[in-house]
Amino acid sequence: MTSSHHYARAAVLALLILAAAGPAVGSTADTFTLTDDPGNWFQSEITGTPVTVLQPGDRLDFKINGCCTDTRHTATLLIKPVGSNADLDQDSSQKGTLSIDLDLPGVYLFVCKIHPYMTAVAAVQDENGEIPPVSAEMLPFLSHLGLDELDAQSVLDVVTTIAPDDATRLAKWDIFEAGDPALIKPGTPGVGEVWIDTQFELVPNQEKPGTITIVDAQTFAVEREVFGGLDPEGMGMWNNPHNMWADFANDYVYNANWFGKWVNKIHRETGDVVHSIEVGEAPTHIITNPNRASSEYGVLHIPLSAESDIARVRDSADGLEKIGENETGDGKTHPHGHWLKCGSGDTTVMANVFKGIGFAGSVSLIDTESGDVIEEFEYDADDPIKSAFLMPLAVGECHVDTPAGHVHKAYIGSVVSGMVTVLDIESRELLKNISVTLTPGDEQTGFGLLDTLQVPIQTPVSSDGKWAAVAVLSLTTVDRASTGAADHVALIDTTLDEVVAWIGTPAGTHGINWGAKRGGGYYAWVTNQHANVVTVIDPDPNGDGDGTDAGVVGQILLANGSAGALSTDGTGGQGVKPLPMTHDGWIQKTVALARQGRTSAEVRDWIRKLTKEQRNPN
Numbered sequence: 001m002t003s004s005h006h007y008a009r010a011a012v013l014a015l016l017i018l019a020a021a022g023p024a025v026g027s028t029a030d031t032f033t034l035t036d037d038p039g040n041w042f043q044s045e046i047t048g049t050p051v052t053v054l055q056p057g058d059r060l061d062f063k064i065n066g067c068c069t070d071t072r073h074t075a076t077l078l079i080k081p082v083g084s085n086a087d088l089d090q091d092s093s094q095k096g097t098l099s100i101d102l103d104l105p106g107v108y109l110f111v112c113k114i115h116p117y118m119t120a121v122a123a124v125q126d127e128n129g130e131i132p133p134v135s136a137e138m139l140p141f142l143s144h145l146g147l148d149e150l151d152a153q154s155v156l157d158v159v160t161t162i163a164p165d166d167a168t169r170l171a172k173w174d175i176f177e178a179g180d181p182a183l184i185k186p187g188t189p190g191v192g193e194v195w196i197d198t199q200f201e202l203v204p205n206q207e208k209p210g211t212i213t214i215v216d217a218q219t220f221a222v223e224r225e226v227f228g229g230l231d232p233e234g235m236g237m238w239n240n241p242h243n244m245w246a247d248f249a250n251d252y253v254y255n256a257n258w259f260g261k262w263v264n265k266i267h268r269e270t271g272d273v274v275h276s277i278e279v280g281e282a283p284t285h286i287i288t289n290p291n292r293a294s295s296e297y298g299v300l301h302i303p304l305s306a307e308s309d310i311a312r313v314r315d316s317a318d319g320l321e322k323i324g325e326n327e328t329g330d331g332k333t334h335p336h337g338h339w340l341k342c343g344s345g346d347t348t349v350m351a352n353v354f355k356g357i358g359f360a361g362s363v364s365l366i367d368t369e370s371g372d373v374i375e376e377f378e379y380d381a382d383d384p385i386k387s388a389f390l391m392p393l394a395v396g397e398c399h400v401d402t403p404a405g406h407v408h409k410a411y412i413g414s415v416v417s418g419m420v421t422v423l424d425i426e427s428r429e430l431l432k433n434i435s436v437t438l439t440p441g442d443e444q445t446g447f448g449l450l451d452t453l454q455v456p457i458q459t460p461v462s463s464d465g466k467w468a469a470v471a472v473l474s475l476t477t478v479d480r481a482s483t484g485a486a487d488h489v490a491l492i493d494t495t496l497d498e499v500v501a502w503i504g505t506p507a508g509t510h511g512i513n514w515g516a517k518r519g520g521g522y523y524a525w526v527t528n529q530h531a532n533v534v535t536v537i538d539p540d541p542n543g544d545g546d547g548t549d550a551g552v553v554g555q556i557l558l559a560n561g562s563a564g565a566l567s568t569d570g571t572g573g574q575g576v577k578p579l580p581m582t583h584d585g586w587i588q589k590t591v592a593l594a595r596q597g598r599t600s601a602e603v604r605d606w607i608r609k610l611t612k613e614q615r616n617p618n
Contacts, residue, residue, distance in 0.1 A: 029054075029058055029059035029060055029061055029099075030044055030045055030054060030060055030061075031044070031060075031061040032045075032050075032052070032060065032061070032062050032063070032075070032110075033045070033063045033065075033067065033068050034075070034118070035068040035069055036070060036208055036239055036259045038199075038200035038202070038568060038572060039161070039162065039164050039169055039200075041115070041117075041118035041161075042075075042118065042119070043068070043164075048164070049162075049164040049165075050120045050162045051120070051121045052120075052122050052123070053122075053123045053125060054122055054124050054125070055125055056102065056103060056105055057102070058102055058124070060102055061097055061098070061099050062097065062110075063096075064095045064098070065095055065096070069259060070208070070239050070260040071114075071239075071258075071259055071260055071261060071281050071306050072093035072094055072095050072114070072306040073093055073094075073114050073115065074090045074092075074093055074094070074112050074113045075110050076088060076090065076110060076111050076113050077108060077110055078109045078110065078111050079108065079109035079138055080104075080106070080107075081104045081105065081106025081108075081124075081138065082135060082137050084102075084108075085103055086100055086103055086104075088110070089357050089358065090113075090357075091355075091357050092334070093113075093114050093281065093282070093306035093307075105124045105126035105132050106124055107122075107124075107132075107134050108121065108122040108123075108124065110122070113334070113353065113354050114305055114353070115259070116393075116415055117161045117473070117475070118161070119161040119475075120162075121156060121159075121162065123152055131151075131152045133150055133152060135148065136148050136149060139155070139450060140450050141440065141450060141452065141453050141476075143451075144441040144444070145440050145441040158476040158478055159475060159476055160172050160474070160486075161475055163530075166566050166567040169567035169568070169571075170566070172477055172530070173507050173530040174507040174530065174531035174532075174533070175531070175567055176532055176555075176557055176559075178557060182555055183533070183555050183557050184553070185220045185556070186220065186523070186553040186554035187553065188517055188518055189217065189218040189220075189518045190517055190536075191217055191218070191517070191518055191580070191609045191610060192218075192516065192606045193214055193215060193216055193217055194214070194525050194534070194576060194578045195212055195213075195214055195253055195577040196213045196214070196511075196525075196527055196534055196558065196577075197241045197243060197244065197255070197574045197576070198210065198570055198572050198573055199241055199258070199529065199572035199573070199575075200240075200529065200568050200572025201564045201568050201569060201571060201572055203227055203564055204563060206227055206228060206238070206563075207236060208238055208239035208259070209239070209568075209572070210240045210241040210257075211563065211564070212226035212241055212253075212266070212271075213560075213570060215534060215556055217515055217516075217578065218518070220536075220554060220556050221556075224271055225271070225562055225563065226266055226271040226273070227563065228241065228257075228273065237257070237262040237277075237278070238257055238260070238264065238276070239257045239262070240259035241255050241256070241258075241264075242255075242256050242258035242283075242284055242285075242574055242575050243255075243256050243285040243511075244286060244577040245286040245287055245581075246581060247298070248586070248589035248590055249599045249600075250268060250600070250603045251268055251269075251600065252267060252315070253577065254266070254300055255286075256284055256285065256286050256575075258282055258574075259282070260282075261280060261281055261282075262276050262278055262279065262283070263277060263279050263283060263286065265319065268579070269602070274319075275319040277313070277319075277322060278322075279304070279313060279322050280302075280307050280311050281304055281306035282305040283302045283303070283304055283311065284302070284335075284336050285302070285336070285394075285575070286301070286302050287338065287340050288586070290340065290344075290585040290586050290589065295369070296323075296369070298314075298315070300313040300315065301340065301368070303328065303335035303338055303350065304325070305335060306334065308331070308333040308334065309326060309327055309335070310325060310338070310348070310350065310366075310371075311325045312325060312371075326372075327373070328364050328373070329350070329355070329362050329364045329376045329378075330355075330373075330378075331355055331356070332355055332356065333350075333353075333355055334353040334355075334361075335350050335353070336351050336393050337351050337393055337394025338350045338351065339395045339410065340585070341368075341408060342398040342399055342461075342465075342584040342585055343399065344585065345368055345585055346367070346369065347367065347368060347425055348364075348365070348367075348368045349395045349410045349423070349425065350363065350364045350365075351393055351412055351413075352376075352392065353391050353392065353393060355378070359390040359391045359415075360378070360379035361378075361379055361389050361390065361392045362378040362379060362389060362392070363376070363377045363389060363410075363412050363421070363423065365425070374428075377430060385421060385430040385431075385432065386430065387417070388433045389412075389414055389417075390416035390417045391416045392412050392415075392421075393413055393414065394413050394456075394457060394458045394459055395410050396458070396460035396469075397409065397410040397461060398461035398462070398583070398584065399584070399618070400461070400465040400466070400494035400495065401495055402495060406465075407424060408426055409423065409424060409425065409461070410423040411459040411461060413436070413457060413458070413459045413470055414456065415455040415457075416448055416449045416455075417449075418449065418455065418456060419433040419435055420433070420434045420436050420456055420459055420492065422434065431497065434492060435499075436472055436490035436492075437452040437455070437472055438454065438483075438488070438502070439451050439452050440452075440453075440476075440480060454472050454475070454486075454487075455472065455473050456470050457470075457510050457511070458471045458510070458511050458512045458513070460513050460514060462514045462522050463516075463522055463582040463584065464522065464613070466493070466495075466540075467493065467524075467540075468491075469489055469491055469492070469512050469524045470490040470492065471505075471509045471510055471512040471526060471527075472487060472488050473487055474486035474487045474507070474508075480502075484504045485505055485506070487505045487507060487508065487509035487528070489503045489509065489524065489526055490502055490503075491503065491537075501539075501548055501549075501550040503552060505526055506530070506531035506555075508528045508529035508530025508573075509526060509535075510528065510529045510574045511526070511573060511574045511575050512524055512576065513525055513576045513577060514578065514582060514583075515578025515579075516578070516580070516582050517538070519611065520613065521538075521539075522539070522582065522614075523578075524538075524539060525576050525578055526576075527573025527576045528573050529574055531573070532557065532558050532559040532569060533555050533557055533558060533570070533573075534556050534558055534576070535554070535555050536555070537552055537553065538550065557570065558571075558573065559571075580607065582610075582614055583617075584616075584617045587610075587616070587617065591615045591616070594607040595607075
C-alpha cells in the first residue's frame with residue numbers, strides 16, 4: 001500500500017480533532033490518564049482518546065494511578081514545535097501526576113519509555129484556531145519523503161499507535177479476514193505448537209486486555225486460547241500478557257504480564273492458569289536457568305522493566321515462589337529483554353532500557369549463579385559503538401560459527417538508534433553496530449528513530465546459530481518500496497554480521513522466535529501487534545546457507561471468534577514461544593525427559609519428529 005493511499009484513507013481521526021477543536025478551551029488544562037487499553041494508552045478527559053487540542057499556555061497533566069493502569073510508566077516528550085521550551089521526562093517510571101506547560105502552537109508527541117508504543121498527541125492551536133504543520137525540522141522522517149512539512153492531521157492519520165476504537169484500528173491496523181489471499185500455510189510443517197501473547201485482544205468479562213493464542217505448528221491452525229479472567233485463584237493477576245517460557249518437560253508455560261505485576265503458571269495441555277504470583281512492576285521476559293550444576297537450576301529469571309532488578313522465581317509442587325531479585329546494573333536500569341548464554345546459561349546478557357533523563361541505556365553481563373554484574377556497557381555519545389545504546393530493549397544470543405570456531409555472540413536491539421549491537425560474550429568485546437531500519441522514500445540505513453519511525457524489538461539467534469532475526473516495528477503505516485510494508489524483519493547472517501534480507505511483515509511487527517521445521521532447519525515465527533496474524537519466515541528455503549532468498553512462507557490468522565471485539569480478536573502479538581524450545585541448553589533437557597517417559601505423550605511425539613541436529617544443536 002502506498003504512502004499517498006495511507007494519507008488519504010484515514011478520516012476518522014480528522015473528525016475527532018475537528019470535534020475537539022471547537023470552542024477554545026482557554027487556560028483550562030486537559031488531563032491524560034494512562035491506561036492499559038490498546039490504542040488508547042493515554043486517554044484525554046476532553047476527547048476520551050490519545051489526542052487533545054489545547055491553547056498556548058495551557059497546562060497538560062498526566063495521571064498515572066491505580067484507577068486505570070496496574071503498573072508504573074513515564075510520560076516523556078519526544079517531539080515538540082521548533083523553539084518550544086516545553087520539557088517533560090523522568091529518570092524512572094512512577095505513579096502520580098506529572099504536568100507540562102505547552103508554550104507554542106504546534107504538535108507535541110508523548111511516549112512512555114517503559115512501553116515505547118504508548119503514544120499521545122497534544123495539538124496546540126495558533127491565534128487563528130489552526131494547528132501549525134509538522135515541519136521536517138521537528139520530524140526528519142518527512143524530509144526522506146521529500147517534504148518540508150506536513151499538516152498535523154496527515155501525520156496523525158499514519159501513526160498506528162493512536163487507535164482508540166474499532167473504526168481507527170480497522171483503518172490503521174492490518175486486520176485480516178478468513179479467505180484473504182495473504183493468508184497462506186507453509187509447504188513444510190513445523191514441529192510442536194506455538195504460543196503467542198495476543199496482548200491487545202479484548203475479552204468480555206475479563207478485566208484487562210490480552211489472551212494467549214496457541215497454533216498447531218504442524219497444521220498451522222489455531223488450537224485454542226488462554227484467558228486470564230477465568231483463573232479462580234489469581235483473579236485479576238492478568239494484564240497485557242507479554243512473554244513466556246516453559247518448564248523442561250513442557251508441562252507448564254510461564255507468562256509475564258507487562259502492564260501488571262504478575263507471573264502466571266499455565267497448564268500447557270488444558271490452558272488452565274493454575275497459579276499466579278506478584279513479582280514486581282512490569283515484568284517482561286522469562287528464561288529458566290538451564291545449568292544442572294547451579295543451585296538454582298530451573299529457576300525463572302524475569303526482568304522488572306519498571307524497576308531496576310531481575311526477579312528470581314522458583315516453581316515447585318507448591319506453586320510459584322519469588323526467592324529474590326538482583327540489580328541489573330548501576331542505578332536505575334529498567335531492564336527489559338535478556339538472554340542466558342546458550343548451552344550453559346552461566347552468563348546473563350541484559351538490555352537496560354534507560355538510566356536517567358533521556359534515552360541513554362546500557363547492556364550488562366551478569367553472573368547467573370551469583371547475580372553479580374560482571375561488566376556494564378553504558379551509553380557513550382563519543383564511542384562509535386556504545387553511542388548506539390539509546391533504549392536498548394532486547395537481546396538474542398547463541399554460539400555462531402566464525403573462522404576461529406564457535407563464538408558466543410549477543411545481538412542487542414536499541415529502539416532510538418535503530419541499531420543492533422554485536423557483543424562477544426567471552427571476550428567481552430563490542431564488535432560492531434548493524435543498522436536494521438529504513439528511512440521512507442529514499443530507504444537509507446544508519447538513521448535513528450525520528451528519521452525512520454521504525455524501532456528494532458526482538459533479536460533472537462536461530463538455534464543453529466546461523467541467523468539473527470530482528471523484528472522491526474514501524475510507528476506509521478508508510479510502506480518502504482523495497483519490502484512492500486511499513487514493518488519488516490531484518491535477517492542477519494551471523495558469520496558476516498550483515499543484513500542479508502529485508503522481509504516485509506504486517507503492521508506492528510514485534511516478537512520473533514525460532515521453532516523447528518520438520519525435516520531440519522528452523523522457522524522464524526513473527527508476531528505483529530497491530531495485525532491479527534502470525535507470520536512464518538524461512539531463512540534459507542533452499543538450504544544452501546545463503547539467506548538472501550529468505551522470505552515469508554506462511555501467514556496464519558489468529559482471530560478465531562472465541563472472544564474479543566471486531567478489531568482486536570487475535571491482535572497484539574508480542575511474545576512468541578514455539579514448543580518444544582529448540583535452543584541449546586534447553587532442548588537437551590526436554591529430549592532427556594522424553595526418553596525417560598517423563599513428558600506427556602504429545603511432547604514425546606514432538607521429540608521423535610526432531611532431527612538429530614535439532615535435538616542437540618551445539
